[in-house]
Amino acid sequence: MTATTFQEQIAGLDAVALARRLIGASLIVRGAGGTIIETEAYAPDDPASHSFNGPTRRNAAMFGPSGHAYVYRCYGIHLCLNVVGQPGEAVLIRALAPQVGLDLMQSRRGTAPLCSGPGRLAEALGLRADDNGLSFAGPDLAITLALAQPDLSVGTRIGISKAQELPWRFGLAGAKGLSRPFA
Protein backbone atom coordinates (compact mmCIF):
# COMPACT_ATOMS: atom_id res chain seq x y z
CA MET A 1 0.00 0.00 0.00
CA THR A 2 1.30 3.39 -0.96
CA ALA A 3 1.14 6.48 1.17
CA THR A 4 -1.25 9.06 -0.21
CA THR A 5 -0.93 12.77 0.37
CA PHE A 6 -3.67 14.96 1.78
CA GLN A 7 -3.92 16.59 -1.62
CA GLU A 8 -4.57 13.20 -3.25
CA GLN A 9 -7.10 12.22 -0.61
CA ILE A 10 -9.31 15.23 -1.26
CA ALA A 11 -8.86 15.32 -5.05
CA GLY A 12 -12.13 15.89 -6.89
CA LEU A 13 -14.22 16.75 -3.83
CA ASP A 14 -16.45 19.79 -4.17
CA ALA A 15 -16.70 22.27 -1.30
CA VAL A 16 -19.65 20.58 0.39
CA ALA A 17 -18.10 17.12 0.15
CA LEU A 18 -14.81 18.49 1.47
CA ALA A 19 -16.53 20.30 4.34
CA ARG A 20 -18.18 17.01 5.34
CA ARG A 21 -14.99 15.01 4.96
CA LEU A 22 -12.99 17.36 7.16
CA ILE A 23 -15.22 16.79 10.19
CA GLY A 24 -13.32 14.44 12.51
CA ALA A 25 -9.98 15.16 10.83
CA SER A 26 -6.94 16.19 12.86
CA LEU A 27 -5.55 19.69 12.26
CA ILE A 28 -2.15 20.59 13.68
CA VAL A 29 -0.44 23.95 13.21
CA ARG A 30 3.17 24.01 14.44
CA GLY A 31 2.50 21.75 17.40
CA ALA A 32 -0.98 22.94 18.38
CA GLY A 33 -4.37 21.70 17.25
CA GLY A 34 -7.00 19.01 17.60
CA THR A 35 -10.01 17.44 15.90
CA ILE A 36 -12.06 19.51 13.46
CA ILE A 37 -15.66 19.62 14.72
CA GLU A 38 -17.22 22.41 12.63
CA THR A 39 -16.83 23.54 9.01
CA GLU A 40 -18.57 25.63 6.36
CA ALA A 41 -18.48 25.25 2.56
CA TYR A 42 -17.99 28.18 0.16
CA ALA A 43 -18.36 27.84 -3.61
CA PRO A 44 -17.62 30.09 -6.62
CA ASP A 45 -21.26 30.62 -7.61
CA ASP A 46 -22.14 31.36 -3.99
CA PRO A 47 -22.79 35.05 -3.22
CA ALA A 48 -21.44 34.59 0.31
CA SER A 49 -18.07 33.37 -0.97
CA HIS A 50 -15.03 35.59 -1.28
CA SER A 51 -14.50 34.00 -4.70
CA PHE A 52 -17.92 35.09 -6.02
CA ASN A 53 -16.55 37.99 -8.06
CA GLY A 54 -13.53 36.11 -9.39
CA PRO A 55 -9.86 36.17 -8.39
CA THR A 56 -8.47 39.18 -6.53
CA ARG A 57 -5.33 39.74 -4.52
CA ARG A 58 -7.04 38.74 -1.27
CA ASN A 59 -8.69 35.55 -2.50
CA ALA A 60 -5.89 34.37 -4.82
CA ALA A 61 -5.21 31.30 -2.67
CA MET A 62 -8.81 30.12 -3.26
CA PHE A 63 -7.86 29.70 -6.91
CA GLY A 64 -4.50 28.12 -6.08
CA PRO A 65 -3.65 24.47 -5.38
CA SER A 66 -6.17 22.22 -3.68
CA GLY A 67 -5.18 21.17 -0.18
CA HIS A 68 -3.53 24.48 0.62
CA ALA A 69 -4.60 27.17 3.09
CA TYR A 70 -6.61 30.30 2.42
CA VAL A 71 -6.03 32.64 5.37
CA TYR A 72 -7.69 36.05 5.43
CA ARG A 73 -8.18 38.88 7.90
CA CYS A 74 -11.70 39.31 9.14
CA TYR A 75 -13.20 42.50 10.60
CA GLY A 76 -9.70 43.95 10.71
CA ILE A 77 -8.86 41.94 13.80
CA HIS A 78 -9.09 38.20 13.40
CA LEU A 79 -7.66 35.68 10.97
CA CYS A 80 -9.77 32.86 9.56
CA LEU A 81 -8.49 29.56 8.17
CA ASN A 82 -9.85 27.74 5.11
CA VAL A 83 -8.92 24.57 3.22
CA VAL A 84 -8.90 25.17 -0.54
CA GLY A 85 -10.71 22.59 -2.67
CA GLN A 86 -11.68 22.95 -6.33
CA PRO A 87 -10.77 26.29 -7.95
CA GLY A 88 -12.66 29.08 -6.20
CA GLU A 89 -13.93 26.71 -3.49
CA ALA A 90 -12.89 26.56 0.15
CA VAL A 91 -13.96 25.24 3.53
CA LEU A 92 -13.86 27.50 6.59
CA ILE A 93 -12.66 25.75 9.74
CA ARG A 94 -14.93 27.08 12.50
CA ALA A 95 -14.10 24.95 15.54
CA LEU A 96 -11.73 22.31 16.91
CA ALA A 97 -11.76 20.02 19.89
CA PRO A 98 -8.37 21.09 21.33
CA GLN A 99 -6.00 18.18 21.92
CA VAL A 100 -2.39 19.01 21.09
CA GLY A 101 -0.34 21.90 22.52
CA LEU A 102 -2.93 22.87 25.09
CA ASP A 103 -0.49 25.01 27.10
CA LEU A 104 0.55 26.88 23.97
CA MET A 105 -3.04 27.56 22.95
CA GLN A 106 -3.99 28.53 26.48
CA SER A 107 -1.17 31.07 26.64
CA ARG A 108 -2.14 32.55 23.27
CA ARG A 109 -5.83 32.80 24.09
CA GLY A 110 -5.69 33.60 27.78
CA THR A 111 -9.21 32.36 28.41
CA ALA A 112 -11.54 29.60 27.27
CA PRO A 113 -12.93 28.78 24.86
CA LEU A 114 -9.74 27.90 23.02
CA CYS A 115 -10.92 26.89 19.54
CA SER A 116 -14.68 27.52 19.31
CA GLY A 117 -15.10 29.96 16.43
CA PRO A 118 -12.89 30.80 13.45
CA GLY A 119 -11.19 33.81 15.03
CA ARG A 120 -10.50 32.08 18.34
CA LEU A 121 -9.21 28.98 16.59
CA ALA A 122 -6.82 31.05 14.47
CA GLU A 123 -5.51 32.81 17.55
CA ALA A 124 -5.08 29.57 19.52
CA LEU A 125 -3.20 27.96 16.64
CA GLY A 126 -0.87 30.92 16.30
CA LEU A 127 -1.89 31.39 12.68
CA ARG A 128 -0.22 34.20 10.76
CA ALA A 129 -1.27 36.15 7.69
CA ASP A 130 1.71 34.72 5.81
CA ASP A 131 0.41 31.20 6.33
CA ASN A 132 -1.90 32.02 3.42
CA GLY A 133 -1.18 29.60 0.58
CA LEU A 134 0.78 27.04 2.62
CA SER A 135 0.12 23.35 2.06
CA PHE A 136 -1.73 21.25 4.63
CA ALA A 137 0.73 18.45 3.88
CA GLY A 138 3.13 20.01 6.42
CA PRO A 139 5.55 20.83 7.91
CA ASP A 140 3.79 23.88 9.41
CA LEU A 141 0.16 22.99 8.62
CA ALA A 142 -0.99 19.37 8.72
CA ILE A 143 -4.38 17.69 8.28
CA THR A 144 -4.96 13.97 8.77
CA LEU A 145 -8.39 12.77 7.64
CA ALA A 146 -10.59 10.61 9.85
CA LEU A 147 -10.58 6.89 9.04
CA ALA A 148 -14.38 6.73 8.97
CA GLN A 149 -16.90 9.48 8.33
CA PRO A 150 -18.57 10.39 11.66
CA ASP A 151 -22.23 11.36 12.06
CA LEU A 152 -22.78 15.00 11.12
CA SER A 153 -25.03 17.84 12.16
CA VAL A 154 -26.11 20.11 9.29
CA GLY A 155 -27.24 23.72 9.38
CA THR A 156 -26.97 27.13 7.77
CA ARG A 157 -23.82 29.20 7.75
CA ILE A 158 -23.05 31.83 10.37
CA GLY A 159 -22.33 35.51 9.99
CA ILE A 160 -23.23 35.92 6.31
CA SER A 161 -25.82 38.21 4.74
CA LYS A 162 -26.27 36.40 1.40
CA ALA A 163 -27.31 32.82 0.59
CA GLN A 164 -28.24 32.37 4.24
CA GLU A 165 -30.56 29.47 3.45
CA LEU A 166 -27.92 27.05 2.11
CA PRO A 167 -27.34 24.10 4.50
CA TRP A 168 -23.57 24.29 4.19
CA ARG A 169 -22.49 24.29 7.83
CA PHE A 170 -21.43 20.93 9.24
CA GLY A 171 -20.60 19.73 12.73
CA LEU A 172 -19.52 16.59 14.51
CA ALA A 173 -22.80 15.24 15.90
CA GLY A 174 -23.02 15.80 19.66
CA ALA A 175 -19.68 17.60 19.88
CA LYS A 176 -18.92 20.04 22.66
CA GLY A 177 -17.21 23.29 21.73
CA LEU A 178 -19.19 24.21 18.61
CA SER A 179 -19.18 27.93 17.87
CA ARG A 180 -22.97 27.73 17.99
CA PRO A 181 -25.35 24.82 18.55
CA PHE A 182 -27.16 23.15 15.64
CA ALA A 183 -30.96 23.22 15.67
Place this chain on the structure above:
DNA sequence: ATACTGATGGGCT
Protein backbone atom coordinates in the same frame (compact mmCIF):
# COMPACT_ATOMS: atom_id res chain seq x y z
C1' DA B 1 -30.84 33.89 28.34
C1' DT B 2 -30.67 37.75 24.30
C1' DA B 3 -29.07 42.55 22.67
C1' DC B 4 -26.14 45.82 21.52
C1' DT B 5 -21.50 47.98 20.82
C1' DG B 6 -16.65 49.04 19.91
C1' DA B 7 -12.37 47.46 18.04
C1' DT B 8 -9.91 47.79 13.72
C1' DG B 9 -8.09 46.82 8.63
C1' DG B 10 -8.75 45.83 4.05
C1' DG B 11 -11.57 45.18 -0.03
C1' DC B 12 -14.71 46.92 -2.99
C1' DT B 13 -18.52 50.12 -5.52
Place this chain on the structure above:
DNA sequence: GCCCATCAGTATG
Protein backbone atom coordinates in the same frame (compact mmCIF):
# COMPACT_ATOMS: atom_id res chain seq x y z
C1' DG C 1 -17.73 55.40 2.44
C1' DC C 2 -19.68 51.11 3.41
C1' DC C 3 -19.53 46.22 4.16
C1' DC C 4 -18.00 42.58 6.32
C1' DA C 5 -17.24 34.21 6.71
C1' DT C 6 -15.70 37.94 14.52
C1' DC C 7 -15.15 38.49 19.35
C1' DA C 8 -15.23 40.39 24.12
C1' DG C 9 -17.49 43.25 27.05
C1' DT C 10 -21.54 45.33 28.97
C1' DA C 11 -26.30 45.83 29.83
C1' DT C 12 -30.63 44.05 30.68
C1' DG C 13 -34.74 40.09 31.29
